[in-house]
Amino acid sequence: MLHSEPIAALATAPGIGAIAVIRVSGDDAIAITNRFFRGKDLTQQPTHTAHFGTLRNPDDTIIDEVLATVFRAPRSFTKEDVVExxxxxxxxxxxxxxxxxxAEGVRLARPGEFTQRAFLNGQFDLVQAEAVADLIASDSDASHRAALTQLRGGFSKQLIDLRQQLIDFVALVELELDFGEEDVEFAHRDQLRQLMLSIRRVLHPLIESFAAGNVIKNGVATVIVGKPNAGKSTLLNALLNEEKAIVSDIPGTTRDVIEDELFIDGIRFRLIDTAGLRSATDKIEAIGIERTQQKMRDAALVIYLFDAASISTDDLQAALTEVHESGKPYLLVGNKLDALDTARKQQLEAVADESIHWISAAQHTNLDALRAALSNRVRTDAAVQIGSAVVTNVRHHDHLTGTDNALARAxxxxxxxxxxxxxxxxxxxALQHLGELTGQITTDDLLDSIFSKFCIGK
Known part of the structure; x- marks a missing residue:
């Protein structure tokens, strides 16, 4: 696979811009580009060098003045000859x-074909190849760090090493089958047990990290819930610094779900404003309340907001019971701090018997502290270790789980x-799952499924 048909594609985003980069890779990529390049002879230039010149039509008219960068195999992204x-x-x-x-014989590249060639030519394993797409799609510090960790090897190099050790043991176990009548044991069972336990010790933190990895990749679904007029829409607007939701003194103003994104300390929070929790007065409000309850069930984090100036102690206790029963991580937030006195705060804190984050959404009081609390609530989750190896891909999680289950049976x-x-x-x-995870065992259908999701020029 080190030399294959030449392919080309636009590597930068389509549309009008200051510059565009076209990538050419494959057999004779340098010589083909050199046929209509006027400047230095690209075929005679060393790798990793850039050369100014013009590209010409067959009638020798100029297409454009360009910079051609030469990368010679195997010192290129694809491990093939490349010109950018x-x-x-x-x-x-x-x-x-x-x-x-x-016209010179180059084929237009399929989605992800450059990265696919890099994988097939041994530039990196399949987990690292998928990390390329995740790195391009990263939109927060956390998702960027997770993708970069995977691209640099993450957990896959360790699993490849452990898989090879397991292969050696499987070979010995299968050798025993040829001597079944002689009752011999080539694979020492104690050593095999220790190896399997070692692999499972590597697998378990990775499997458990998937919930956090999914949050890192897709954002923290954070639902703001509470009674009507608690200030949910005001809080959403204050956190986003824009008038995203309609604010009114009329109870039940918000009847549908409103979503937007907020980045805090490199973590993407998907803020969701919902209809107030109460008995519906009409069919439309009932639909909104049902959607609120569904969003609570789907949420990664809940902000339960209450009007501290008017809520009764019984209502606060009932609210806490409802949040506890949801089983979701939550922050209890008391709004309208500006209307409270010390005695009232102490009374509510005694009823709650837990930490309350006091704010005034309308006056923007203590919002920075609330943002910090949101960030800390996610970061202190045992599974979220920003920058460490975490599993963000469903395919990876499935193979890790399959490996662990097989080892447990063994x-x-x-x-x-x-x-x-x-x-x-x-x-x-277990070996099959590990091999498919890292790409040591592949099928054309698997590769097509993975790389078809990449952009054309990558």
């Missing part, structure tokens, strides 16, 4: 250059003294 053409960011110029490349088999053929069967399942 930096031209002016005109859609017309880009089309002209791509048409000239096609350990149970050791305890019950199963025959080598049954033991080998579970070990092979």
């Amino acid at each position: 053409i930096s031209c002016h960011g005109s859609e017309f110029i880009v089309r002209q250059i791509l048409q000239r490349l096609v 350990l149970d088999g050791l305890d019950s003294g199963v025959t080598p053929d049954w033991l080998a069967m579970d070990l092979r399942v």
Whole structure:
């Protein structure tokens, strides 16, 4: 696979811009580009060098002045010969250059084909290849760090090493099958047990990190709930610093779900304002309240907001019971601090018997402290370790879980003294999952499914 048909694609975002970059990779990529490049002879230039010149039509008219950067195999992203053409960011110029490349025998690249070639040529494993797409799509410090950790090897290099050790043991177990009548044991069971336990110790934190990884990748679904007129829409507007939701003294103003995003300390929070929790007075409000309850069930974090100036102690106790029953992580937030005296605060704190975050959404009082509390609530979750190896991909989670389940069955088999053929069967399942996870075992359908989600030029 080190030399294959040349492909080309626009590597920068489509549209008008200062510059555009067209990537060409594959067999004779440098020589093909050199056919209509006027400047230094690109075929004679060393790798990792950039050269100014012009690209020409067959009639020798100029398409554009460009900078051609040469990367020679295997010292390129794809491990093939690569030329990156930096031209002016005109859609017309880009089309002209791509048409000239096609006329010279280059094929337009499929989505993700450059990264797919890099994987197939051994530049990195499949987990790292998928991290390329995650890095491009990252929109927060947390998602960027998670993708970068995976791109640099993350957990996959460790799993590849452990898989190889497991392969060695499986080979010995299967060798025992050839001597079934002689009752020999080539694979020392105690050593095999220790290896499987070691692999599971690596797997368990990764599996448990998936909930946090999903939050990092997709944002923290944070639902603001409470009674009508508690100030939920005012709080949403204050946190976003814009008039996103309609604010009114009329109870039940918010009848549908309103969403927007807020970044705090590199973490993306998906803030969701909801209809007030109460008995509905009409069909439309009932639908809004049902959506509120559904959002609470789906939320990663709940902000329960109450009007501290008017809520009764019984209502506060009932609210706490409702939040506890949801089973969701939450922050209890008391609004309208400006209307409270010390005695009233102490009374409500005694009823709640837990930390209350006091704010005034209308006056923007203590909002910075609330933002910090939101960030800390996520970061102190045992699974969220920003910058450490976390699992953000469903495919990875499924294979890690499958590996762990197979190893658990194999350990149970050791305890019950199963025959080598049954033991080998579970070990092979574990090897299959690990191999598919890292890309050591692949199918065309799997690769097409993964890389088809990439952008064309990557």
